[in-house]
Amino acid sequence: MVATAPRTGTASDEALARRTLAGDISAFEAIVERHRLVVRRVAARIVGEDEADDVAQDAFLRAFHRVGRFRGEASFRSWLLRITHNAALDALARRRARPVDDVGDLEDEASPGRPRTPADQLEERERRDRLAAKLRLMQPTHRAVLVLRDLEGLSYEEIATITEAPLGSVKGRLHRARRELIDILRANTYDWGLPQ
């Protein structure tokens, strides 16, 4: 009887990585399809929507060419998110010279193409847009750890793997990241309702 490889839909990430390394490009396609949502989401949170697709694509291509370096010491997802995190920080470093979007512009972004919504929904949307813009004002390394913990809900251990930092450093960095964002929000006249 001839043994057949499991279908890509049921195969583990590690098995797909091995098959990719052996030259089975369809196995890598299954990896991309399986992880594209989380990779793109993390990329978008760190670099913004405009560059999210480019960073996600860059991350997957880096993973494709480095799949032989995956040792299985951490989960494949952690390894892939580490590459995504690095690709996102690289993208931010490349555009460091460019000015950061400020939230002051939000009043002018009244979404003229969108259908009119009730005032409270509009205000809520504007509030979320303001918060997203404030997030982009943070230091990139702080923003990354905040995204991974407070938005993606990852464990400290996984964040340590992704950011290649010791566990204690991750906790300290997260604490500083939250303080930084709180300070940014408090420096704004907009009322965020944050307790002292």
Added chain:
Amino acid sequence: MKRPPSGDELSPAEAGLVRLLGSLESPEPGDARLTRAVMRTARLQLAVRDVARAVTLVVGAVGEGAVLLFGIRRRSS
């Protein structure tokens, strides 16, 4: 988007911040175009790599052939 994590010891301000962050909308999910774009580029890069390897092999073989040929001629002259 995942729920904000629990279990952290948070100050009231940090807890308020985590709640605020929970109100953020998920970024656009993206679609299969990302997969297609990645695979198209990966296949192209593989093809370029294969061609580059083939060219390197040919150039190497020509070089070795030339060395061999000129070496023989030099010895015979």
